[in-house]
Amino acid sequence: MSKSRNGENPRSVALVGPQGSGKSTLFDALMEATGATVKRPADPRNRPATTTIRVGHCSFLDEAWSILDCPGSIEFAHEVHAALAMVDIAIVVCEPDPARATTIAPLLRALSGELVPHIVLINKIDTFDGSVADVIASLQAYAGSPLVLRQMPITESGRIGGYVDLMSERAYRYRKGQASELIRIPESMAAEEAAERGRLVETLADRDDALLEKVLEDIRPTPEELYLDMRKDLLAGAVIEVMLGAGEATHGVRRLWKALRHETPTTAETCDRKGIDADGPPLAQIFRTEYAGHTGKLSYARIWRGEIKDGVTLGGTRLGGIYHFVNGELSKSPACVAGDVVALGRLDGVATGATVSPGAVPEQLPFPPAPTPVYALAVTTTDRKDDVRLSDALRKMAEEDPSLTVTQDHETGETVMHGQGEMHLLNAIEHMAKNYNLKMTTRRPSIAYRETIKAPVHEHGRLKRQTGGHGQFADVKINLAPRERGAGFLFVDKVVGGAVPRNFIPVVGEAAEDAAKKGPFGYPVVDISVTLVDGGFHAVDSSDMAFRTATQIAMREGLAKADPVLLEPIDRVTISVPNDLTPRAQRLLTGRRGQILGFGEREGWPGWDDVEALVPEAELHDLIIDLRSQTQGLGTYRRQFDHLAETKAPAKV
Ligand SMILES: Nc1nc2c(ncn2[C@@H]2O[C@H](COP(=O)(O)OP(=O)(O)O)[C@@H](O)[C@H]2O)c(=O)[nH]1
Numbered sequence: 001m002s003k004s005r006n007g008e009n010p011r012s013v014a015l016v017g018p019q020g021s022g023k024s025t026l027f028d029a030l031m032e033a034t035g036a037t038v039k040r041p042a043d044p045r046n047r048p049a050t051t052t053i054r055v056g057h058c059s060f061l062d063e064a065w066s067i068l069d070c071p072g073s074i075e076f077a078h079e080v081h082a083a084l085a086m087v088d089i090a091i092v093v094c095e096p097d098p099a100r101a102t103t104i105a106p107l108l109r110a111l112s113g114e115l116v117p118h119i120v121l122i123n124k125i126d127t128f129d130g131s132v133a134d135v136i137a138s139l140q141a142y143a144g145s146p147l148v149l150r151q152m153p154i155t156e157s158g159r160i161g162g163y164v165d166l167m168s169e170r171a172y173r174y175r176k177g178q179a180s181e182l183i184r185i186p187e188s189m190a191a192e193e194a195a196e197r198g199r200l201v202e203t204l205a206d207r208d209d210a211l212l213e214k215v216l217e218d219i220r221p222t223p224e225e226l227y228l229d230m231r232k233d234l235l236a237g238a239v240i241e242v243m244l245g246a247g248e249a250t251h252g253v254r255r256l257w258k259a260l261r262h263e264t265p266t267t268a269e270t271c272d273r274k275g276i277d278a279d280g281p282p283l284a285q286i287f288r289t290e291y292a293g294h295t296g297k298l299s300y301a302r303i304w305r306g307e308i309k310d311g312v313t314l315g316g317t318r319l320g321g322i323y324h325f326v327n328g329e330l331s332k333s334p335a336c337v338a339g340d341v342v343a344l345g346r347l348d349g350v351a352t353g354a355t356v357s358p359g360a361v362p363e364q365l366p367f368p369p370a371p372t373p374v375y376a377l378a379v380t381t382t383d384r385k386d387d388v389r390l391s392d393a394l395r396k397m398a399e400e401d402p403s404l405t406v407t408q409d410h411e412t413g414e415t416v417m418h419g420q421g422e423m424h425l426l427n428a429i430e431h432m433a434k435n436y437n438l439k440m441t442t443r444r445p446s447i448a449y450r451e452t453i454k455a456p457v458h459e460h461g462r463l464k465r466q467t468g469g470h471g472q473f474a475d476v477k478i479n480l481a482p483r484e485r486g487a488g489f490l491f492v493d494k495v496v497g498g499a500v501p502r503n504f505i506p507v508v509g510e511a512a513e514d515a516a517k518k519g520p521f522g523y524p525v526v527d528i529s530v531t532l533v534d535g536g537f538h539a540v541d542s543s544d545m546a547f548r549t550a551t552q553i554a555m556r557e558g559l560a561k562a563d564p565v566l567l568e569p570i571d572r573v574t575i576s577v578p579n580d581l582t583p584r585a586q587r588l589l590t591g592r593r594g595q596i597l598g599f600g601e602r603e604g605w606p607g608w609d610d611v612e613a614l615v616p617e618a619e620l621h622d623l624i625i626d627l628r629s630q631t632q633g634l635g636t637y638r639r640q641f642d643h644l645a646e647t648k649a650p651a652k653v
């Protein structure tokens with residue numbers, strides 16, 4: 001594509017909002033309105049949930065655009081943050097339901113925090129029969145700046161059939177699949193319309209003295225003055241424009257396009273907002289990585305500066321293809337320019353988030369950090385022969401998705417995937433099954449139980465074997481004693497008079513420590529001391545091997561008699577929720593054997609609480625699932641290992 005036909009740089013917009021609010025449907029409608037073809041799902045009610053950013057390129061009134069359709073589920077929030085770090089503007093697509101306003105609170109917070117200009121679209125207006133003012137009032141509670149209604153709904157026979165644009169003061173009737181029809185403002189609405197426009201003008205006048213003067217002198221501002229103010233305020237994050245629409249019925253889609261066209265910041269303005277120098281060598285930033293079949297690795301990038309031609313060296317690798325997304329297909333281009341969002345081919349070794357420049361190592365632009373994992377699953381192949389392919393697939397998956405990490409548990413031998421929820425991980429498993437032809441099973445990861453002893457014991461281990469000529473002999477007497485929690489393993493030598501020769505003593509120490517790696521319940525034994533107090537040897541038949549075996553015997557028998565107990569890891573867990581849900585969070589924790597430590601205001605989050613508790617790790621596996629289901633998906637938690645505690649839970653070996 002490169003530059004727009006009118007010579008302007010391409011601009012980009014992200015569609016964000018909760019799952020099911022209609023972003024993907026709106027994406028299709030926006031694309032279709034420009035004449036692009038889109039592949040619509042056979043049944044719109046069965047559109048699969050979006051799990052990765054979908055990019056589309058199109059041209060509206062001779063200007064080039066990239067649209068980024070983002071996932072809605074909180075489990076894929078990292079993709080959303082990555083997209084927001086790239087685009088010129090975001091459209092927050094919401095349900096027309098005041099009760100659902102809380103679900104976009106974190107998003108509105110992130111947008112105002114990161115100063116991304118945004119428009120709120122109250123969607124699904126085709127089936128809405130409530131009050132738009134109520135929806136706005138409920139959203140306002142979570143927004144960082146005043147929401148200003150741009151379009152006033154016209155209700156016809158109980159349904160919203162059109163709108164009055166409050167800036168141009170023109171009225172339109174929606175027509176499915178077509179541009180809306182210009183109509184006269186219904187007379188019954190005149191007074192209400194004047195009041196609503198007055199509110200809009202006043203909000204804009206807050207930041208424009210010339211406009212304020214006109215308001216005071218009762219002079220009517222022109223639509224052009226209002227357009228300019230709206231654009232300026234939107235850019236500064238001082239107001240949030242609210243529009244109405246219905247992607248499915250294509251209501252308000254052209255109106256939205258026009259707003260985007262007038263109000264979306266240019267690449268230069270976005271660079272300015274982000275502190276990226278306008279002058280300098282070409283610059284691009286990778287925001288997503290994908291392994292796409294025969295095309296190989298694709299790095300999605302926003303071009304911030306200059307022009308990048310295919311074949312140049314980026315991040316030490318020769319660029320192997322520049323792709324735009326035209327009509328739902330990858331389309332190869334010889335070059336891309338500032339403003340473009342493209343996929344760059346075969347940039348091996350270039351990670352998601354990296355800033356690249358042809359032939360150079362540029363300063364790295366900030367990129368959203370990967371979120372802390374909240375859910376984990378152990379994964380195994382059903383056929384051991386596939387193990388190598390599994391680790392290769394997992395490495396690529398983790399590279400594609402920074403919010404997915406993989407660890408290898410040496411103690412249990414488990415390969416564990418960590419991520420943002422059940423859907424996130426199962427989605428990754430499904431992707432691997434399909435793209436790498438792997439058969440896998442998953443289960444909850446094992447808990448790292450430990451054991452210790454509660455009573456001191458004296459134990460005697462003796463090896464005496466006579467097999468023909470050369471025999472084996474060793475004799476050890478040890479005291480086993482519990483140590484303080486966290487004190488670890490200690491070996492003490494108290495042998496006197498050479499009962500055990502010096503050269504065998506370290507062997508006994510090592511064998512004792514080794515034997516403690518697996519206690520009577522099958523888990524590592526911690527916090528004990530082993531004191532060698534006495535023993536015996538034979539000048540010919542004693543050996544390292546014999547002393548090792550005798551020590552093992554003493555340890556095995558001694559540990560079993562020393563009142564062994566199982567220890568489970570306890571984590572310090574902090575749940576963050578809107579404070580009306582604090583009691584719920586507390587119940588969730590106490591219901592999981594949690595010991596509440598307290599709660600208080602979450603720092604920097606007015607209206608939110610942090611609830612802190614000590615909770616056994618064994619109870620945390622699906623905490624995030626319950627927490628989200630009880631908090632409309634808003635609750636989050638973090639955890640940290642705190643200590644080991646005795647447990648009555650039966651040992652599962
Ligand atoms: N009534 C109505 N339903 C819509 C509209 N847009 C989308 N939907 C429905 O809302 C559901 C979710 O749509 P989708 O675009 O997948 O939402 P996303 O999760 O935000 O991408 C689907 O069943 C759509 O048919 C709309 O404008 N009006």
Ligand SMILES: [Mg+2]
Pocket residue numbers: 023024025048049050070071072
């Ligand atoms: Mg979607």
